[in-house]
Amino acid sequence: MYRAPVDEIAFTLKHVAGLQAAIDAGSLGELSEDLVDAILHEAGRFATEEVAPLHGIGDAHGAVLKDAAVTMPPGWKDLYRRWIDGGWNALSGPEEFGGQGLPTMLGVAALEMWNSGSMAFGIGPTLTMGAVEAIEKHASEALKKTYLEKLVSGEWMGTMNLTEPQAGSDLAALRARAEPVGDGTYRVFGQKIFITYGEHDFTDNIVHLVLARLPDAPAGTRGISLFLVPKFFVEEDGSLGARNDVFCSSIEHKLGIHASPTCTMIYGDGFAGGGQPGAIGWLIGEENKGLACMFTMMNNARLAVGMQGVAIAETATQKAIAFANERRQGKATGYDGDGMAPIVHHPDVQRNLLTMKALTAIARAIAYSCAHATDMAHAGGEAGKHWQERANLLTPIAKAFSTDVGVEVASMGVQVHGGMGFIEETGAASLYRDARIAPIYEGTNGIQAIDLVTRKLPQAGGDHVLGYIGELSEVVDALRDSNLDGFGRTADNLEASLKDFLDATLFLQDQVSDGGLQQALAGATPYLRLFALAAGGVYLAKGAIAEKSAGRIALCRFFAENLVGETRALKERVSLGAESLAAAAAALVAA
Amino acid sequence: MYRAPVDEIAFTLKHVAGLQAAIDAGSLGELSEDLVDAILHEAGRFATEEVAPLHGIGDAHGAVLKDAAVTMPPGWKDLYRRWIDGGWNALSGPEEFGGQGLPTMLGVAALEMWNSGSMAFGIGPTLTMGAVEAIEKHASEALKKTYLEKLVSGEWMGTMNLTEPQAGSDLAALRARAEPVGDGTYRVFGQKIFITYGEHDFTDNIVHLVLARLPDAPAGTRGISLFLVPKFFVEEDGSLGARNDVFCSSIEHKLGIHASPTCTMIYGDGFAGGGQPGAIGWLIGEENKGLACMFTMMNNARLAVGMQGVAIAETATQKAIAFANERRQGKATGYDGDGMAPIVHHPDVQRNLLTMKALTAIARAIAYSCAHATDMAHAGGEAGKHWQERANLLTPIAKAFSTDVGVEVASMGVQVHGGMGFIEETGAASLYRDARIAPIYEGTNGIQAIDLVTRKLPQAGGDHVLGYIGELSEVVDALRDSNLDGFGRTADNLEASLKDFLDATLFLQDQVSDGGLQQALAGATPYLRLFALAAGGVYLAKGAIAEKSAGRIALCRFFAENLVGETRALKERVSLGAESLAAAAAALVAA
The missing domain is CATH 1.10.540.10 (Acyl-CoA dehydrogenase/oxidase, N-terminal domain)
Structure with a gap:
């Protein structure tokens, strides 16, 4: 538990x-x-x-x-x-x-x-x-x-209604429409899918925010407006009035997060009875500027989903460590008790558990650092601008890397449980199921990587990310200067990973600014992981230097001597992999 | 489909x-x-x-x-x-x-x-x-x-009854017992868990093979005997007689393979009624030699589970490619049709699909090569011995790597489907669920890696695996000599991966023979993956040279320029990672 x-x-x-x-x-x-x-x-x-x-x-x-x-x-x-x-x-x-x-x-x-x-x-x-x-x-x-x-x-809950069957990652394809009533309100029509908590019995009212098009709206993303559509109308005195014409027509049968109702919402089909159909909504922000309203909260929502990855990884790691301390099989060097050894004494199990622990720790460090930047951005001025850029930079990492880690760690957690891991009652399997949605929703992880490479690396003329890498290098310098025992080859390995990070960054910045967009798109996903591993290793070092504890030093060293080495292959994938990808991809397209 | x-x-x-x-x-x-x-x-x-x-x-x-x-x-x-x-x-x-x-x-x-x-x-x-x-x-x-x-x-089906609650990977802990009746049969008692197809309505009879201990048996694995226990007794004329005292007491509620009944089997509780309790069984092979009987079929069973990994990866890849050709979102370079582009045109999606395709292909090549060795081993003599060693060597790779690939590829398959991937009716999720058991049963993948390193690398005084690496090098030489277009840096990269493979192999052989068992155990899992990637790249090259087709050459190059580079980090993990693993592992043990 x-x-x-x-x-x-x-x-x-x-x-x-x-x-x-x-x-x-x-x-x-x-x-x-x-x-x-x-x-x-x-x-x-x-x-x-x-x-x-x-x-x-x-x-x-x-x-x-x-x-x-x-x-x-x-x-x-x-x-x-x-x-x-x-x-x-x-x-x-x-x-x-x-x-x-x-x-x-x-x-x-x-x-x-x-x-x-x-x-x-x-x-x-x-x-x-x-x-x-x-x-x-x-x-x-x-x-x-x-x-x-x-x-x-929390007396009422809110929802976000973006996705339609034909419009997922590409919101330009939205078709839901809103017609002005003439009294300042609008009648909203259309079907929205994958609406999280679209309907439930937690609260008396539910406040839907809905993207839809006005009759004269331009095509594409510049013709989308945002509307507030309450489930029940709110009277002058704050009490709830009549039912609005928005209903849940079905909920999805999903791989995981079973208790989260994922709803298809129907707006304006006249189910509420009474007069004319149409769900009554109020415009939020300006007409046709709905996507901009959505984007202001996108960073926070993405960070929030990233936290789900950290959260699942944490629970899975705790569960696996507890199981490995209880379950006994075979003999192990280093265990001199009676009978079979708890499997936590087997080096191969230890490798799984330490990998889980280290990945969880770096995902958390990245996500919290992103939150820190968000908080610091409120300062305004030059400093505020700097921190906003930092938040922008780290958000796709916090979302995508953490949720990938959630899936990886939950899968390793099942493995550590052996046969019991496949039995639902054990609970490890539910984490493996729940974890799988987080790399998908709130912008797939592929889209996060593309956002990172095409929008975040060019920030401040490309200097912001370079400054960030410079800050990480200073931590490695501090590690060398610390003279703390137990780090082994940590400083050398982290330095090498930062070099990979820098090389790959400069390569992608060149591609984005100089007509190599296809190369940049092809390298986006391996780059995001490279970024996270290189930065994550430094965050572990930062913590270890701050606390000077043997445990934190040992985990940092394990990461630096076992896991961060992946950055070199990732760098090569980024800088040398696009041509062969393009050549092989031809065979994927159906005749 | x-x-x-x-x-x-x-x-x-x-x-x-x-x-x-x-x-x-x-x-x-x-x-x-x-x-x-x-x-x-x-x-x-x-x-x-x-x-x-x-x-x-x-x-x-x-x-x-x-x-x-x-x-x-x-x-x-x-x-x-x-x-x-x-x-x-x-x-x-x-x-x-x-x-x-x-x-x-x-x-x-x-x-x-x-x-x-x-x-x-x-x-x-x-x-x-x-x-x-x-x-x-x-x-x-x-x-x-x-x-x-x-x-x-197939008129009757068979089962394998090894696992008990306290005895999974460690069969030395088995407690089921068998008492001689005096007429050549035995009364078998005990509880067996995780018995696949232990009970079902496919066939009129089910033939259980059961590991149990005789009253005077030595402790540990040298005191285990194998018994044949039929569900229904077979009369002289081949017809079915009375019910034996073996029953299914429960079936597991599992993450996947829901249609495969995973049974708890109770032997000898007297549920059959009539006389004395005890499930009547017949000894197979010699007393106390049951584990040896089991081991003769272990290789084939492990290869069979490896095929499940290949199988799931194939289905997941097909499904994802089909979806990516249908689902349209956004614009893409290289798509000049009307409207949104099928997502198969997006480089990031292509990377996922090609990774899935390449991993599936190399897992299949390794597994089939293992099967080939098994067939050739029937020749007997020196050649037969050579091929049996080859089969022994490749079996843990075929089992563990293929099933890891099954999980990885199924997970990527869900991702390619976006939100639809999380909906059970789409079918991608069931592959992700089913795949997860294969790395666990028939010897966990960690145990496969340990078997590879401690028992298979030392074969023929260590020469067998070195000869295998030599054969792989010859394929790379043939690739260089082929003068085929389109391979890019394939030969160089495969050669580098074989060097990593050789270095890691020599390192582990030294450890195993020279008192470094803990190091070998710590490096086993990364070594197994290194082995598979290095060998797998060569198998792709072998196919590409044989067929000389642009498609096979391009997939081989994609693998060589994007995926095989992981071997270097794996080699370092094997040869340099154990010390930090041991240092960090102390914190995992509960106080």
Whole structure:
């Protein structure tokens, strides 16, 4: 069973990702270390004692649709109620509407824990947060007044309606339409698919944010507008009125996150009865600028999904280590107890467990560093701009690498359990199933890699990422200067990986700026992994230098002497692999 | 939907794995190329048209236990009947008992196709074949006469009963016991778990092979005997008699292969009623030599599981390529048709698909080469010994690498499908679920790697594997001499990977022979992958040289310029990684 690793989370936040320095410099207002510790401790308790125990029930029962209503698994509605009563939904919400306005760093640390407890639970509020952000930044005062307080507290939940059957990664293909009624509202029509928490019984009302086209809108992404469509209308006094014409027509039968209802939503088919069909919606932001409204919250949503990868990896690692300490098979050097040795003493099992542990640690370090940059970006000015670029740079890594790690580590976790891993009741399999969606949704990992290479590497004329690599090199210098024992060849290996990182970066920057876009696209995915491994190794070193503990030094060295060497092959794949890829790809196209 | 890749299978058998040369040299008796083609074609038809269409039903319904009886999914019993009526179970069975006695190469090629159609279907007969082999080689004439013909035809099925709750990888811990009755039979008692096809309605009788201890047996693996325990006794005239005291008490709720009943079997609890409890069994082979009897069929069973990895990878790749040709999103260079481009035109998708294709091809080449060695080993004499060593060497690679590839490729397959990949009805998810057991059962992949390093590398004083690497080098020389266009840097890169392979091999041989067992155990898993990638690249080259086609050359080059470079990092992990692993592992052990 999951136990929230509160100390590890706190350490990574403070000493790897930069929270301690930010607190000390007063960059985060009046936030104190004590408050941080208290919040993490309490969130850890809730995730461990309240969320995690309901994961298995959620997975087994799933969400159930009947007569357009979705019933959540037994105990889940109460769980959600206790969770919002604890103020957790409001953690990083705006203070003006009842939120606690705490930094993103704390928000993602808590999010990691909810998702470790149960990813199907953690995903719901993430959507609400996205809706809060979009409304806060772009909606009219009237809409804010009506909706924000209840969305911040969690009394109502929010959803994001982008995808249609023909429009997934390519939103230019959207067809949902909105017609002006004449009174400032719109009638929205269309079908949206894969709508997470589109319908459920957690809350009395659900606030849908929906992308749709106005009648005279230009084609493509410049003709998309964003609408707020409540499930129930809200009366002047705040009470709920009539049912709007939006309904869930089906929920998906999925590989994982069974308790998260993935809905097909039908807008404007007249199911609500009464007058004219059409789901009544209110415009958020300007006409035809809906995608820009969505993009303002995209970074945070992507980081949130990245946390799911970290979360699953953490739970899978804990579970595998616990099992390996209990399960006994065979003899092992280094075990001198009675009978068969716990399998944790077998070097091959140790390799799996340490790989899981190291990958989880670097994914977490990258994600928290991304959150730190987001928090620092609020400063504004030159410094704010710098940190926003850093957040932009790290977001695709935090999303894609962490979720790939989630899948890899969950798979290794099943393996460590042997035959028991394949039995559903053991629980390792549910992590392997749940993990698999995170590399797909909120922009597939391929799209993250393309975003990284084509939009993030060119930031600041290409200098931003080079400055980042320079900062990482300084940590390696500090490691050499530290004279700490136990690092072995860590400094040399990390330095070599940073050289690979730099070479590949310069190569791709040249391609992007100089007509080699196909080469850049072909190298994007291996580059993203190279970036993460090279940076991740340095983050482990940073933590090890800060704490000077044998355990952290040993894990860093294991990573540097066993895992980071992959960067060389990745660099070659980036810089030398595109031509053969193009040559071989011809055979893939159906005649 | 799966279409058996009959031409690709035939090509790999003949021109990569050595079937053509063996036919031409008369090493396989009267086997002709025409017969090979006819069998592959017909097996492909059956797998495509009969097995594959029932996969989804099998996955959704699963096997159902009620009152100790297991009902297979709708249509499956008829499918099995048509399959044995087609003579497929008897394909490589001994001719003396009605089998066709065809080479292992054909057996595994057919097995690949059944498993591609549905892995839960393919696994059942694999167990029967194992039972046939054990009985043929070790049982008395009387037992052969009673059981073999019906097991060869498939009228009855067989099972293997090794695992107990405390004894998985470590069979020394077995507790099931057998007491001599005095009339040549034994009463068997105990609980066996994870028994594949332990109970079902495919056949009227089921023949269990069971490992158990005699009362006076020594402890450990030298005190284990093998018994044949039929579900129903067989009368003198071959008809079925009374029920034996062996029952299925439960079936597992598993991540995948839902239609394969994974049973807990209870021996000797007296459920059959009547007289004294105890499941009546007959000894196979000598007392206390049961493990040796099991080991004679272990190689083939491991290769059979390896074929499941190849099979899943093939199906996943086909499915992903088909989807990528249909699904349209965005624009792509190289697509000049109307509207959005099929995603197969996006370089990042191409990278996934080509990686899937190349990994599948090399896993298949290795597995078929292993089968070829098994066939050639029947020659006896020095040549036979050489080929048996080759089969021994390649078996752990065929098992472990192929099944790892099955998981990797199935996961990439889900990814290529985007959101649809997470929806069960799409079918990509079931491959991801099914694939996950193959690295675990029939000896976990970690155990395969340890077997490779500690038992197979030392064969022939260490010379066998070195000779194998030498043969691979000759193929690279032939590639250089071929003057074929389109290979790019293939020869250089394959040569470098063979150098890594050689270096790592020599390093591990030294460790094993010179007191460095812990180092060898720590490096086993990365070494196995290194071996497979280096050898696999050469097999692709061998095929490309033989066919001289642009497609095969391009895929080989893609592999050589994008994937084989991983061997360098793997070599370093093998030779330099153990010390840091040991240092970091201390933290894994629970206090």
